[in-house]
């Protein structure tokens with residue numbers, strides 16, 4: 001086993017067409033505070049917004065590029081199908097269903113996936129999102145010390161065609177939910193699910209590059225002819241939260257993803273500090289994986305590389321974090337630029353549309 005085992009997700013980065021709409025959704029509807037309003041350092045006339053819990057703790061962060069000219073992207077091989085956020089239990093999940101519906105967000109589920117229960121919806125650009133319960137966990141149908149060894153065929157009552165869709169649609173919290181309360185609060189990233197057309201190559205990549213291990217081999221419960229594999233930081237005794245990447249296995253040569261709004265630009269994993277990031281970079285090079293130099297992203301340092309399917313991956317340091325250029329109590333309130341863009345501040349600020357809008361989150 002590799003000495004290099006990822007400690008899980010740092011952040012997810014999505015592409016959106018309208019930063020104001022994005023702010024209204026992620027901050028006010030999903031309850032993820034804005035922790036940084038800045039620009040894409042490579043395209044400084046476009047917003048880069050960071051949302052996250054507890055001041056932007058790694059593993060809870062969603063970032064969004066505003067690229068109105070990008071056009072609508074499309075899901076496919078090398079792309080992400082959905083991102084799941086964790087919620088404590090099914091009672092809180094049903095409150096999310098009612099809250100989202102009250103904010104005019106259509107919701108499907110809750111679906112019993114066995115290892116967790118899931119509801120689904122989309123963000124305003126069409127990115128599929130999920131809220132999944134923390135448990136029961138992957139040891140539901142295999143011993144914890146032997147996850148991911150056998151192909152698990154879910155109970156037919158969990159599969160499309162075998163489940164009671166009307167009963168699932170009818171399940172809901174009994175009363176309107178006026179606000180996101182503390183018990184509902186999301187716990188960060190539960191898992192990320194993408195598409196591959198080569199599960200063997202993907203397995204080799206995630207084991208070799210990131211030190212992940214298979215924790216479940218199963219089928220897509222909404223499309224049972226398609227395999228669905230799950231990897232994570234797994235040591236034979238526990239699966240680390242916020243480290244689970246899953247892929248649907250499509251036929252070889254299936255259509256690729258197309259970048260654009262409503263799609264995921266990249267997914268980032270954690271490094272403890274810049275020294276460890278340098279170690280990750282050497283490790284990837286030793287494994288023959290092309291990787292960029294270390295880039296300064298102001299709030300972290302980063303390297304970038306691609307999976308065999310073409311999905312862009314990043315490893316980003318935990319430090320210095322978002323309090324480096326504003327007070328922790330006032331994160332995200334004003335436009336922040338890194339030192340090397342300060343000279344152009346007036347021009348950059350003038351090129352951006354104002355972001356503030358009336359909060360969209362309200363109960364119905």
Ligand SMILES: [Fe+2]
Nearest residue numbers: 082084130193
């Ligand atoms: Fe999922």
Ligand SMILES: [Fe+2]
Nearest residue numbers: 013266268314
């Ligand atoms: Fe990133």
